[in-house]
Amino acid sequence: MRATIHSHASGRFSVSITCEVPEFQPLPKTYESIGIDLGITDFAILSDGRKVDNQRFTAKMAKNLARAQRKLSRRYEQAKKDSRDVRDCTNYQKQRRKVARLREKVAFQREDFLHKLTTAFIRQYDVICVEDLNTKGMLKNHKLAKAIRDVSWSSFVQKLTYKAKWYGRELVKINRFFPSSQLCHVCGHRDGKKPLAIREWVCSSCHTTLDRDINASRNILAGRRITPFRSNPTVGTTELAY
Template identity: 90%
Template sequence: SITCEVPEFQPLPKTHQAIGIDLGITDFAILSDGRKVDNQRFTAKMEQKLKREQRKLSRRYEQAKKDNRVLRDCMNYQKQRRKVARLREKVAFWREDFLHKLTTAFIRQYDVICVEDLNTKGMLKNHKLAKAISDVSWSSFVQKRMYKAKWYGRTIVKTNRFFPSSQLCHVCGHHDGKKALEIREWTCSSCHTTLDRDINASRNILAEGLRLFEATQP
């Protein structure tokens, strides 16, 4: 156990900028200024190699079991187990590095960051999306963003998880109803603006977040 004294974090200078962020799977984050942050798909990049090495590990396990040998004494099994562990660790390091750099960039650039309060645990129950959601690691992104905002004097505003960000037109505010996930672009039936589903959602999140933020100000 090591105890050390560290200096207090100093608030960053004000930038007078705000951003709305909509998290996704095809793109990791969609920003209200129109930018999209690519989903790095760390697990998918290593998936084939991991499968191959895990098959080798499984074969060595079965062989040790067949020979009635203790796994601790099987050097080939232990060597392969460490190899698989290193590959998993590499994926974890890639993901952590990406999330730290991205959250730090947001915190440095914006005073107010507006986000949707996602029910990640509930979404993981969807077996079709669970693997993709785990890979993008939304919960870790949210956690890093929250403590860095606290360190550097930034404000995180969460909109209600039931706020219909993808159903409202950010131009005129018309509620156009729920849409299937495969619909990525739609035209507002009121003002006839063609809208990108994700960018439109992030702009609605920004507007709602700023409304909530201003309501808390003295």
């Protein structure tokens, strides 16, 4: 066993301990599967119609953090104006620790949220289908709320991936070229691309009213069912090829 002590910018200390644990036992089968679409308005939209909300928390934390960071840069500017070294400015240092603590809090809350969510999915479903994240066009962006959300998405898929391996579940990543938001999940008719502003439409073939996100997550789930894929007969991650 090995222990490492870390000192953080927030003034907090942490100890990490490395040790061997017995192998994980696969969870009993539930014979249920789910499709998950990672969304903009909601964190995730499920093929059973449920939505996972997280936006309010992200936006609120981002706002607090942005405000604290602005205060920090004002104090930095003030120190420069007074020709003082920031290392000697008590006010600047105090604010710097405050920003670090806030950043830490955002990260902890996000981790907690994502761990609870992914564990719940793994417990409930044998097969979990998610869209490849590149679909969302994750670009380097400077908006804090968006950055937090993007980090959350990749962390979400990462956690699902290793937990699926641990507990004998199957995680299916749907290829990014799969037109999950263009197909009608009822009849399979392809209506073509729609601007993001269109949240709901009526299928021109079967006349079902479709909710953009729920429709996409149902297609993500169906994408796994109708497409032949390189299946790993035991457990783990399967990449779909289209």
